[in-house]
Amino acid sequence: MGEAGKTKFQSDLRRYLRETDEDRDLTRLICEIADASKYIINSIRTGDLGVAGTSNLYGEEQLALDVLSDRILRKRLLHSGVVANIVSEECNEIITVSADCEGKYSVAYDPLDGSSLVDVNLAVGTIVGIYKGCDVLLPGRNLVAAMYILYGPRTTLVLSTGKGVHEFAMNSLMEYDLQRENIQLAPVGNIYAPGGQRNKYTPGVEAFVRYLEEKGAKLRYSGGFVPDINQVLLKGKGIFLYPHLQDAPNGKLRLLYELNPMAFLIEQAGGAASTGRGRILDLLPRGIDDRAPVFIGCKDDVAKAEEFIARMG
Numbered sequence: 001m002g003e004a005g006k007t008k009f010q011s012d013l014r015r016y017l018r019e020t021d022e023d024r025d026l027t028r029l030i031c032e033i034a035d036a037s038k039y040i041i042n043s044i045r046t047g048d049l050g051v052a053g054t055s056n057l058y059g060e061e062q063l064a065l066d067v068l069s070d071r072i073l074r075k076r077l078l079h080s081g082v083v084a085n086i087v088s089e090e091c092n093e094i095i096t097v098s099a100d101c102e103g104k105y106s107v108a109y110d111p112l113d114g115s116s117l118v119d120v121n122l123a124v125g126t127i128v129g130i131y132k133g134c135d136v137l138l139p140g141r142n143l144v145a146a147m148y149i150l151y152g153p154r155t156t157l158v159l160s161t162g163k164g165v166h167e168f169a170m171n172s173l174m175e176y177d178l179q180r181e182n183i184q185l186a187p188v189g190n191i192y193a194p195g196g197q198r199n200k201y202t203p204g205v206e207a208f209v210r211y212l213e214e215k216g217a218k219l220r221y222s223g224g225f226v227p228d229i230n231q232v233l234l235k236g237k238g239i240f241l242y243p244h245l246q247d248a249p250n251g252k253l254r255l256l257y258e259l260n261p262m263a264f265l266i267e268q269a270g271g272a273a274s275t276g277r278g279r280i281l282d283l284l285p286r287g288i289d290d291r292a293p294v295f296i297g298c299k300d301d302v303a304k305a306e307e308f309i310a311r312m313g
């Protein structure tokens with residue numbers, strides 16, 4: 001890792017947001033989410049690994065940890081005093097916290113992405129998108145902030161409020177210190193993280209992946225969206241894909257909770273995020289459970305994927 005993107009200043013998350021003149025209520029909201037993450041880490045480290053006996057809005061079996069993380073985050077948001085609506089990957093409907101939208105924020109989140117990896121002790125994360133006002137069924141380009149928290153060997157928080165992407169690392173007092181400011185992606189990368197079963201790839205996606213392999217890109221895939229995106233972003237080069245599959249034209253990943261926040265962050269770092277046929281952040285959600293294929297990372301790599309898909313599907 002070169003020096004680019006490293007910060008010279010020592011600042012914690014709250015102070016950083018204050019010093020960069022962020023809106024007071026947005027600062028409060030971001031800090032509430034950061035605080036919630038301390039409790040989520042604790043439940044990951046020591047909590048029950050079993051199932052909850054319920055399913056989420058995608059019909060997937062919920063783990064006790066999914067339900068607990070959702071509850072931790074929701075409680076914080078409910079009591080923050082700055083939230084209008086909440087929508088979570090683990091909940092079947094939009095939760096209205098305040099009918100008065102004036103000056104409030106609405107939040108879409110995945111409380112514990114990759115939760116099925118906890119029992120094998122791999123990295124997982126929380127993903128959050130923040131909108132101004134009440135509406136959460138907006139194209140992602142309307143986000144005012146996006147962040148993720150990565151629970152790996154270290155705990156890091158990556159945030160953008162539309163002024164670049166910054167990484168904060170949790171210290172021994174469980175506070176987030178600024179680690180790297182203005183993280184930037186190179187135009188072309190040399191790592192690839194391919195999600196989905198390869199024998200279900202369409203001809204265009206298969207040809208694109210072969211193209212990456214022939215030019216010597218290294219395979220770096222953990223099966224967790226947050227650590228996989230974090231690797232691309234912090235190494236500054238690479239592409240993650242979870243494409244349309246022959247039996248799943250919309251891929252797997254969820255637009256509101258996963259793709260929009262990550263697309264916002266990657267674009268803020270100078271990268272791109274596409275369905276293979278258009279910009280993720282321009283998609284108008286039809287429902288809270290929309291999914292979309294995704295090619296996300298270095299700009300030229302994403303453009304190359306679009307070329308293959310336009311030609312071969």
Ligand code: F6P
Pocket residue numbers: 113114115195196197223224225226242252253
């Ligand atoms: O929630 C989505 C997720 O767990 C992501 O973290 C990951 O990228 C993807 O699903 C992996 O899905 P699968 O293993 O089912 O292909």
Ligand code: MN
Pocket residue numbers: 089110112113114258
């Ligand atoms: Mn998820």
